[in-house]
Structure formats: C-alpha cells, structure tokens
Amino acid sequence: MPEHPVVRRPDPIPPAARPLQGLRAGVVSRTIAGGIDYAIITAVVFGTYIAIVVVRFLVDPRSAGELPTVPLAIALVYGFALMVLYLWAAFATTGRTIGDRVMGLRVVGRKGTRMRWWGAFVRAVFCTAFPIGLFWCAVSRENRSVQDIVLRTSVIHHWPVPPVVDSLSDVDQRSAL
Amino acid sequence: MSDAQDTGTSAPLVPVVKPGAPGLPSYVQGPLDVALGTSVVVARPVVGVTVALVRAFTPLARDTVALVARPPLVPAHLTPAAWAEALAAHGRTVRVAGTEDLEVAGGEALDVVIPTVLERVLDRIDLTELVLQRVDLERIVGAVLDRMDLTEVVLERVELGRVINGALDQIDLNDLVRSRVDLASIAEEVIDDVDLPEIIRDSTTGVAGAVVDGTRLRAVEGDELVNRLVDRILLRRKARRTAAAGASLDEDTTLFGARPGEYAERIEETAQRQRAESEREAHEHHDVPDEARAADDTADDTAEGETRA
Numbered sequence: 001m002p003e004h005p006v007v008r009r010p011d012p013i014p015p016a017a018r019p020l021q022g023l024r025a026g027v028v029s030r031t032i033a034g035g036i037d038y039a040i041i042t043a044v045v046f047g048t049y050i051a052i053v054v055v056r057f058l059v060d061p062r063s064a065g066e067l068p069t070v071p072l073a074i075a076l077v078y079g080f081a082l083m084v085l086y087l088w089a090a091f092a093t094t095g096r097t098i099g100d101r102v103m104g105l106r107v108v109g110r111k112g113t114r115m116r117w118w119g120a121f122v123r124a125v126f127c128t129a130f131p132i133g134l135f136w137c138a139v140s141r142e143n144r145s146v147q148d149i150v151l152r153t154s155v156i157h158h159w160p161v162p163p164v165v166d167s168l169s170d171v172d173q174r175s176a177l
Numbered sequence: 178m179s180d181a182q183d184t185g186t187s188a189p190l191v192p193v194v195k196p197g198a199p200g201l202p203s204y205v206q207g208p209l210d211v212a213l214g215t216s217v218v219v220a221r222p223v224v225g226v227t228v229a230l231v232r233a234f235t236p237l238a239r240d241t242v243a244l245v246a247r248p249p250l251v252p253a254h255l256t257p258a259a260w261a262e263a264l265a266a267h268g269r270t271v272r273v274a275g276t277e278d279l280e281v282a283g284g285e286a287l288d289v290v291i292p293t294v295l296e297r298v299l300d301r302i303d304l305t306e307l308v309l310q311r312v313d314l315e316r317i318v319g320a321v322l323d324r325m326d327l328t329e330v331v332l333e334r335v336e337l338g339r340v341i342n343g344a345l346d347q348i349d350l351n352d353l354v355r356s357r358v359d360l361a362s363i364a365e366e367v368i369d370d371v372d373l374p375e376i377i378r379d380s381t382t383g384v385a386g387a388v389v390d391g392t393r394l395r396a397v398e399g400d401e402l403v404n405r406l407v408d409r410i411l412l413r414r415k416a417r418r419t420a421a422a423g424a425s426l427d428e429d430t431t432l433f434g435a436r437p438g439e440y441a442e443r444i445e446e447t448a449q450r451q452r453a454e455s456e457r458e459a460h461e462h463h464d465v466p467d468e469a470r471a472a473d474d475t476a477d478d479t480a481e482g483e484t485r486a
Contacts, residue, residue, distance in 0.1 A: 014390050014394075016394055017390065017393065017394060017397075019447070020397060022420060022421060022424050022447070023419040023420055023421065023447065024419040024420075024421050025397075025400065026397070026399070026400020026401065026403060026404055026419075027400060027403050027404075028396050028397075028399030028400045028402075028403055029393070029396040029397060029399070029400055032396055102389065102392075103392075103393055103396060104393045108421065108424050111423060112421055112422070112423035112424035138403050138404070138407050139407055139411070141413070141415070141417050141418065142417065142418050142419065143400075143404075143417060143419045154421040154424060156421045156424050157397070158424075159393070
C-alpha cells in the first residue's frame with residue numbers, strides 16, 4: 001500500500017467558493033466577522049453584569065429594587081481586556097475567531113502560517129484599540145487592513161472543513177488498520 | 178478436383194487405398210510367367226504375317242465380296258445383298274426389342290453389384306483421408322455458411338442458457354474481471370460522470386450549512402462590489418492582488434480535519450495569474466510611469482520573497 005494513497009476526497013467546499021480559498025478577504029466579509037465578534041464580547045459583558053446582579057440578589061435579596069451602577073470606564077476596560085484575550089487566543093491557536101469561523105476566514109502571519117503568540121497578542125491589542133483600521137482593506141490594493149500592513153499579516157478565505165466529511169475519505173486507511 | 182493439392186498447404190499425401198488380398202502363390206506365378214512369355218514370343222511373328230496377308234488381300238477380297246453381293250444381270254431384289262439387308266432389318270428389330278429387356282435385366286444386376294462393389298471399395302480406401310486430401314473443405318464450408326443464417330440456426334438449435342451456465346461454472350468470473358478489467362479507471366470514470374464528491378457534499382451539508390455557505394458567498398460578492406467601487410473612485414487601473422502567496426491551508430489539520438496540500442498550488446497559480454493580469458492591464462493603459470511600476474513590482478516581489486522565505 002502506498003504511503004499516501006490517492007483517494008478522491010469529496011470536497012466539502014462548494015465549487016463556487018473553491019477559487020476563493022487562500023485569497024485575502026474583502027471588507028464586507030471581515031466587517032461581518034468583526035461584528036459577530038463584537039456582538040459576542042458585548043453579550044459577555046452584559047452577561048457579566050447580569051451575573052453580578054443575580055449574585056448580588058442572592059447575597060442580599062433586599063437589593064432587588066435597585067440595579068447596581070457600574071462606571072462606564074470600568075465596563076470599557078473590562079470589555080477591552082476581554083476582547084484582547086479573546087482575539088489573542090483565537091489568532092494564536094486556530095487563527096479564527098468565532099466571527100471568522102462563521103464567515104470562513106482565517107488570520108495568517110507573515111509567512112502565511114499561524115501567528116506566533118507575541119505577534120497574535122500585538123495584533124489583538126491593535127485590533128481592539130484601533131478597529132477602524134479594518135476598513136483600510138477596502139482601499140488597500142492587497143486587501144490589507146492597517147493592522148495587516150503594520151504586522152504583515154493576512155486574513156484569507158479558508159472555509160473550515162468539518163471533520164466528519166474528512167473521515168469519509170479515509171475509508172481505505174481505516175480498513176487497513 | 179485437386180484444389181487441395183494445388184494450394185500446397187495440405188498435409189503430405191498418405192496412401193488412402195488399403196492393401197487387398199495377397200496375390201497368386203509363387204509356385205503358380207513362375208510357370209504362369211514362363212507360359213505367358215512363350216506365348217508372346219510365338220504369337221508376335223504369327224500376328225505379323227497375318228496382318229501382312231490381310232493387308233495384301235483386302236482390296237481383292239473387297240472386290241470379290243462386292244461382285245458376289247451384287248452379281249451382274251441379276252434383279253436387285255434377288256441379289257445376296259438384298260437378302261442380307263432383309264436379314265439385317267429383321268435382326269435390328271429383334272435387337273431393339275431385346276435391348277429394353279437387357280436394360281431392365283442390367284438394372285437389376287446393378288442393384289446387386291453396386292452395393293457389393295461399393296462396399297469393397299470403401300473397405301479398401303480411407304475415405305476421410307481422401308476427402309481431407311482432395312476436397313477443398315474451406316470452400317465447401319464457406320458456401321454452406323453463405324447459404325444459411327448461422328445466428329438463426331444457433332438461436333434455434335442451441336440451448337444458450339445451458340452453454341452459458343456451463344461456461345460460467347468453469348470459469349471464476351470474479352477473478353476474470355479482476356485480472357482483465359481496469360476497475361479503477363472505470364470507477365474513476367463513473368465517479369467523474371455522476372460527480373460523486375458533489376453528491377456526498379450535498380448530502381452531508383445540511384440546511385444550516387447551505388445558509389452559511391450562501392451568506393459567505395454573498396459577503397464575497399459584497400467584497401468585490403466595494404473593491405470595484407473603491408478602485409473606480411481611486412481611478413485605479415490595475416487589478417487587486419489578493420492571493421496570499423505562501424498561505425498554508427493545511428495548518429488546522431489537527432483541529433478541523435486534514436486537507437493536505439490541496440490548495441497550496443492553486444493559491445500560487447492564482448497569485449501568478451493576478452500578477453500577470455495586473456501587469457497586462459497596466460501595460461495596456463500606460464497610466465503608470467514605467468519607473469513607478471517597476472519599483473512597485475520590485476517591492477511586491479520582495480515582499481513575496483520574504484513571505485516564501
């Protein structure tokens with residue numbers, strides 16, 4: 001049996017999207033992905049607030065009538081930190097945030113591979129602090145945002161492939177075991 | 178008759194006549210040969226003299242017979258010739274009548290003789306060998322096949338089911354197919370025709386998957402629309418270079434399933450195509466000074482070189 005048997009894989013990516021794979025994504029896809037990420041972080045921030053309210057009520061039921069006030073600055077810092085952590089983890093591991101995953105995008109580093117930890121951290125901070133830089137990719141001739149230009153990263157179309165489909169193509173290998 | 182011999186392709190001739198009964202015993206053959214020799218030696222001068230005499234006397238005899246047959250001064254109907262003719266006419270009548278009887282008798286005799294003779298002849302010869310040597314069998318078979326519809330005969334006379342079953346019993350059809358048929362290429366062809374990967378993909382992609390796919394593709398259309406708009410506003414002539422050369426799509430192998438090396442080549446091709454397209458467009462419009470374009474390209478190439486490194 002050859003080391004890499006030639007097996008026709010059922011390509012789970014629809015034909016219309018196949019030529020896109022590996023190309024840098026445009027502003028609309030990336031904005032939608034970013035919007036999803038913002039929605040998630042916002043939800044988590046509000047969820048934290050609700051959790052605080054619930055815990056407070058459990059600790060002191062008399063406080064049910066009034067909602068706690070949280071200073072906006074603290075909320076923003078909390079959201080900022082949360083966003084940085086979230087993006088850092090995403091860029092450094094799979095290269096995909098949840099929004100990227102939904103839109104079939106992936107962040108790759110200078111060499112076209114997964115970013116390093118420190119690079120991912122810098123990009124996460126940059127993206128969170130200067131989100132407007134994303135829109136430069138509409139102007140850039142290479143579809144690069146400000147963060148991409150500075151850190152030499154790219155956001156490419158790379159639709160995630162469900163593992164269940166992939167296992168179909170391994171029938172030969174499985175039966176050989 | 179001897180077509181088989183003429184063609185020269187037949188097997189060497191072998192005797193087809195079988196030896197019959199043995200000849201006369203030697204103690205009879207010797208004296209018999211002596212007697213025959215003597216007779217020939219004696220008879221030859223006698224015959225020679227007789228022939229010479231006959232030749233000498235033939236004209237005289239002919240004239241004498243003519244004179245006797247029709248003597249002068251005798252009425253014609255009283256001459257010996259007239260008598261002889263009358264006798265001949267009578268004899269002819271008898272002979273004609275007798276011939277018919279003889280034919281009947283002869284037919285009966287042949288009925289008895291021919292089977293016996295034929296049986297003896299056939300005993301003596303190897304008829305099969307004779308036919309093989311002397312008969313052009315190919316011509317005969319050809320003529321027969323021309324006259325009849327062999328397919329029809331086979332369909333009518335042959336029990337095809339039994340023949341096929343018998344043949345199938347004797348051969349291992351699976352083994353035969355495996356050894357003689359290129360199953361891999363046939364399977365490949367069938368897969369190509371029915372587009373099996375697409376069917377599997379469709380069957381494994383649910384409604385949610387289709388919605389997500391559609392959303393992504395519409396977003397890509399939006400990307401292109403915005404790109405075109407911006408390029409037009411900026412009076413940009415060159416096409417965008419969106420291929421991230423060197424981008425690896427194999428990275429999340431462990432997390433989301435392996436797709437080794439499937440797109441790397443395609444991305445490189447797209448990058449080259451975009452580069453060529455962009456250069457061609459720039460060349461057509463001449464809106465960018467050559468030096469600027471060259472510097473731009475050099476910068477791009479350097480960047481790509483770095484990414485590849």
